[in-house]
Amino acid sequence: METENSIGAAVTAFSDQIPTNFALSSIFDTPFGGEKWSLGFMDLLGVQDFTPSMFDLLQQPSMPSPPPIVSVGEYSSDILNLPATPNSSSISSSSTEAANDEQSKAVEEEEQEKTKNQLKSNKKNKKRQKEPRFAFMTKSEVDHLEDGYRWRKYGQKAVKNSPFPRSYYRCTTATCGVKKRVERSSDDPTIVVTTYEGQHTHPSPVMPRGISTGISPDSSSYAAAFAMAPMQLTQPHHDFQEQQQPYFHNLLPPSLNYNSSVSLAPTFVPERRFFTSATSFIRDHGLLQDIVPSDMRSA
DNA sequence: CGAATTTGACCAGCGC
C-alpha cells in the first residue's frame, strides 16, 4: 500500500540512495489531503557535498510522495499519522490547541475545583486548529535531540505498526505552546522523526550560545538548527503563498532562503546554506562555529 | 523536595 508508513518508505528510499552525508529540507505537495509538509534530512555523521544526482532521485516516480511543489504554505506533518490500513487515507486531526490550550489550562488551574466533567466540557469546547508543523528526520541514536529549547515530556504512545513508541513533548516555557513529537522510523530504526508544532513565543533559553555549552557538535547540535526552522516558518510576515518556487530550487523552506537566490550548483555545501540563511541570530552570533565542526565547514 | 518522567486512563476523531 502506498500510504502505509510513507515516512518510513521515504526514509528507506532516501537512505538507500543518498550519497554519503546530507542535509536537506524539502517541500512536498502531498497526495494525502493536499497538505504541504516539510521533510528534512540530516546525516549527523558529517555533512559533505551534495550532488545534483540527489535531485534526480527525488524526481523519480517511485518516490512515495510526489516531489513537485505547488505552493508553500502551511507546513504539516500529518503524513506522519497516516494509518496503515488501506483505503483509509485520512488521519486523526492534529490535536493542536497550542496557545489556546495553554490559556485555557491556566484558567483551569485557577479553578481548583476542576472536575472531570469540567475537563470534558472544556475539551469539547476546544476548537481544534491546525498549527503549522515541521517534520524532519534525523539519523541519530538519540531519540530526543537537544534543540536549544527545554521540553517536558507529557506522553508516550505505542505507534501502530511500529515497535518504537512516539513521545510527546511540550515546551516548558509557560507561555509557549509549542509541542513536538519524536518517534523512530519503523523501517529504519536509525532515523528519528521529529515533528514540531506551533511556534515559540520566546527566544531559546539555551541558544544562541548555549548550544556550545557542553554540547558537542553531534546530532544534538544539528538538531538545534533544524529545530529553529519551524519557528521561522511560522513568522507571520512571511507570505509563503506568494513564494511559489520551483521545487528543487527550494531545498530549504522558503523562509530559510527566501531572500537568497540560490541555484543548484554541481555541488554545494548544504549545511552552510542552512545555517547561514536559516537563522539570522545564529549567523549574527557566529554560532556556525559552535554548531558545525571546522572540518565539516570546510567540506 | 521540586522537577521531570512514566504510564494507565480518558477523550476525540475517523472509518466501517
Next chain:
DNA sequence: GCGCTGGTCAAATTCG
C-alpha cells in the same frame, strides 16, 4: 453505534 488509533491528562514514580 462501535472499535480503533492518536493525543492528552494527571497521579504515581523516579531523578537530581
